[in-house]
Amino acid sequence: MSKTVSSNANQSFVQHNVIEPSRPPSNLVGPVAWAREHLFGGVFNTSATILILLFLAWVVPPFLDFLWFDAVWTGKDREACIFNDAHPDVGACWAFIKDRFSFFNYGTYPIPERWRVDVFFVLLTIAVVWMLKLSLPRRDLGAIFAFVILPVVSYFLLIGSPALGLPIVTTNLWGGLLVTLVVSAVGIVVSLPLGILLALGRRSTMPAAQVFSVAFIEFVRGVPLITVLFMASVMLPLFVPREFEPDKLLRALVGVALFASAYMAEVVRAGLQALPKGQYEGAMALGLSYGQMMRLIILPQALKVTIPNIVSNYIGLFKDTTLVVIVGLFDFLRTIETARIDPIWAAPTVSPTGYVYAAIFYFIFCFAMSSYARTIEQRLSKADKR
Amino acid sequence: MLDPRLSDAPGSQPAKVSPWRDPRWRSYAFQAVLMGVIGFLVYEAFSNATENLKRQKIASGFGFWDTNSGFPISFSIQHYSEATSTYGDAFWVGMVNTLLVAAIGIVLATLLGFAVGVARLSKNVLVAFVARWYVEILRNMPLLLQLLFWYNAVLKALPGMRDSIKLPMNIFLNNRGLTTPRPIPEDGLGWVGIVLLLGLVLTIAVRIWAKRRLEATGQLAPVGWISLFLLVIAPALAFVIAGKPLGFDVPQAGRFNIVGGLVFQPEFLALLFGLVLYTAAYIAEVVRAGIMAVSHGQTEAAYALGLQPNITSKLIVIPQAMRVIIPPLTSQYLNLTKNSSLAVFVGYPDLANVFTGTVLNQTGQAIEVVGITMLVYLSISLTTSFVMNWYNRRVALIER
Incomplete structure (x- = not known):
């Protein structure tokens, strides 16, 4: 190109230098055009934008006032959070959350033994981070830690063992975050291997295994969790010999x-x-046995593509743990329900505050899990596109 | 001559292997062990249950079904009185209440879910933003928390009877629920119903005819206008001609109480609200995924063929998106129905609440009561999935 230009250099009617492309008309680029396209294109679009802005203006400031500007941060009983002349606008009663914070975390776990729960929380965090952060070393050891060592250690840590010098703490004293995490952790740890077995059974060629798996899966998926919990709580004790009567937590x-x-x-x-x-x-064709084929070839690939679904299943499980109230356990939500109707903290904004706290708690956990699932999904699709 | 090992001649014998190495024998052995274990567990459970029931002096069998229940139920459509009704009647009340909240919930959740799902794909960033955070927030919180919030923090915190919030059309909102005018059918409403039914049948017929004609000739019929006429305008005309045969029992605010009207209890409202908002968030995601599953090439090809945008979405995009949307949509409907059992926590007398709650406490017959409840939910789920499988086979892409 440049050669052509230079060879014609002496001809006056030829354009010698390249003309800069002119800028697109200002109504097609820039913030104004963006706003026109994305906010105010057409009557319908514009009215939707205005309605939503009005709605946000109506909802957000009172909400922020409630959460922050009018909130009560300190106090030791209902006096702090009731309406009076000194503060006519009372927002969230965070003093209530502060006061009951340890109840929300440990339930009625004996106070001198609560360090054991803290150790459990720390171990659980280590296990979760080790399993989920793909860049950490020796994640196979992490799996052993999470699926074998952690359950055994936590059992002795939380229940106690006189031989190790840890007094027994019966499960009816457990409560709050502890119960929520124990129920979800056990659900997560048990459901994956059992689920794999059931899935293999369902696809197996052995009629007995197939019929059993299909019947079990369809039955459980066809009924609400509440009825399963009812079954575990009122029918299970009938089905086992009298000596083994399981405690409430185990039933749940x-x-x-x-x-x-x-x-x-x-x-x-x-x-x-x-x-x-x-x-x-x-x-x-390579002559692998069924076990080798599953362990080395099929399951690693099958599980890899389902990681996002497994995680969203875990989110559902985590949310479902709130239903264990029905068998009489004190999970996180139940401790809030109990605390909010306590007469010591009887104030109008205590209930909403309790719910907002629970909402933030569950949202952070579930949102973190779903973001993680999304990251993995993107990673997998990138690997596929390569 | 072929290698004898490769021939299938009748005389050839399969190579002898020890039963340990023979997959057939191993599979028999494994299945025998599995059945043995299951049989043993069932036997143990059965014998323990008989012994435990005998020890606790709990009756077994379904004799309780016809016994007088003796407990009141706060909400029932059909007749129920604690003095004369039986446990069987209580079961039907619970069942109807479950189906009622599930049916209304499904309709509302579908409408809201489709709206939010389409809004998530909107070009308008504000609309998409609000829809996205609606979905994120509602999906990432337990349904139970949402129900308790609606019930305890919103509906129960409303002003009392005397300071009811008055909405237009004589609707009152207070901490005892929502009071609306109660429609009272009068003579002649039956005719309007017949016209509506006729319109429905005709609409379906017209739609089938229009589809056949479209496939045969490629000509579009104004189905939308015909349906509008048959389903809305004709019944409305019939209503006017029959002399507006519908009265209203309008609630009046007295000094202490609200008299008359149809009362929706806060328990019902909280459950409905919670279920609708929660399920709509899931339906929105289903709808979004369905729409996004239709590849862009389909739309572009339709434009290239000269189809207009609304025809494109009606004939090209929506049918293909629905194929992706319907199976997960059904499972959301089932989830809503199953989740309606959370009524236990807000005190709405649904099946789980009435039956596995009160009836179980009064009779103590855990196996029968929980068994019946599970059977009901199970039959709803299995029926739906059979219908769905049939539908799926019908609409599945037939690859040639």
């Missing part, structure tokens, strides 16, 4: 774990079905 754990396994089985099955048949045939 059995119910939640079985319920979660059935859902997990369907998620894993979807992953198994997504694998091309060639993977199975290739593994068989």
Whole structure:
């Protein structure tokens, strides 16, 4: 190109230098055009924008006032949070949350033994971070830690063992965050292996295994969790010999774990079905046994593609742990329900404050999990696109 | 001559392997063990249950079904009185209440969910933003928390009877619920119903005819206008001709009380609100995924063929999106129905509340009561999934 230009350099009618492209008309680029396209294009669009702005203006300032500007931060009983002439606008009663904070975390776990719960929280955090952060070293050890060591250690830590010098703490004293985390952790740890077994059973060629898996999965998925918990709480004690009567927490754990396994089985099955048949045939052609084929070829691939679904299943499980109230456990939400009707803190904004606190708590946990699932999903799709 | 091992001649014997190495035998053995374990567990459970029931002196069997229940139920459509009704009647009250809240909930959640799902894909960033955070917030909080919030922090915190909030059309809102005018059917309303039913049948017929004609000739019929006429205008005309046969029992605010009208209790409202808002967030995601699943090439090809945007979405995008949307949508409907059992926590007398709550406490017959409740939910779920499987087979892409 440049050569052509230079060879014609002496001809006056030829344009010698390249003309800069002129800027697009100002009504097509820039913030104004963006606003026109995205906010004010057409009557419908404009009215929607205005309505939403009005709505936000109506909702957000009172909400912020409630949460922050009118909130009460200190105080030790209802006096701090009732309406009076000194402060006519009372927002959230955060003093109530502060006062009951340890109740929300430990329930009625004996105060001198609460360090054990703290240790459990720390160990659980280590296990979760080690398993989920893909850049950490030796994640196989992390899996052993999370799925074998942690359950055993936590059992002795939380229940206690006189031999180790830890006094026994019966589970009816447990409560709050502790119960919520124990129920969800047990559900998570048990449901994955059980779900894998059920999914393999459902796809198995052995009629007995298939019928049993299908019946179990369809039955559990067809009924609400509440009825499963009812079954665990009122029917399970009838089905076991008198000597083994399970305590309330164990009943709830059995119910939640079985319920979660059935859902997990369907998620894993979807992953198994997504694998091309060639993977199975290739593994068989290499002479691998069923166990080797599953362990080395099929499950690693099937589980990898289902990680996002597994995590969203876990989110559902975490939210469902609130239903263990029905069997008489004191989970996190129940401790808030109990505390908010306590006469010591009888003030008009205490209930909303309790719910807002619970909402923030559950939202942070669930949103973190779903963001994690989204990251993994993007990572996987990137790997596929390569 | 072929290698004898490769031939399938009748005389050839399969190579002898020990039963340990034979997959067939191993599978038999495994299944025998599995059935043995399950049989043992069932036997143990059964014998323990008989013994435990005998020890606790709990009756078994369904004799309680016809016994007088003796407890009141706060909300029932059909006739129920604690003095004369039986446990069986209580069961039906609970069942109807469950189906009622589920049916209303499904309709409202679908409307809201589709609206939010479409809004999430809107070009208007504010609309998309609000829709997105609606979905994120509602989906990431337990339904139970939302129900308790609506019930305890919103509906129960409303002003009392005397300072009821007065909404237009004589609707009152207070901490005893929502009072609206109660429609009273009068003579002649039956005719309007017949016209409506006729309109419905005709609409379906017209739609089938229009689809056949479209497939045969490619000509579009004004189905929308015809449906509007048959379903709205014709019944409205019939209503006017029959002399407006519908009266209203309008609630009046007295000094201490509100007289008359139809009262929706806060328990019902809280459950409905919670279920609708929560499920709508999931339906929105289903709808969004369905719309996004229709590849852009489909729209572009339709434009290239000269179809107009509204025809494109009606004939090209929506049918393909619905194929993706309907299966997960059904499972959301089932979830809503199952989640309606959370009525236990706000005191709405649904099946789980009446039956596994009060009836179970009074009779103590855990196995029968929980069994019946589970059977009801199970049959709803299984029926729906059979219908869904049939539908899926019908609409599934037939690859050629």
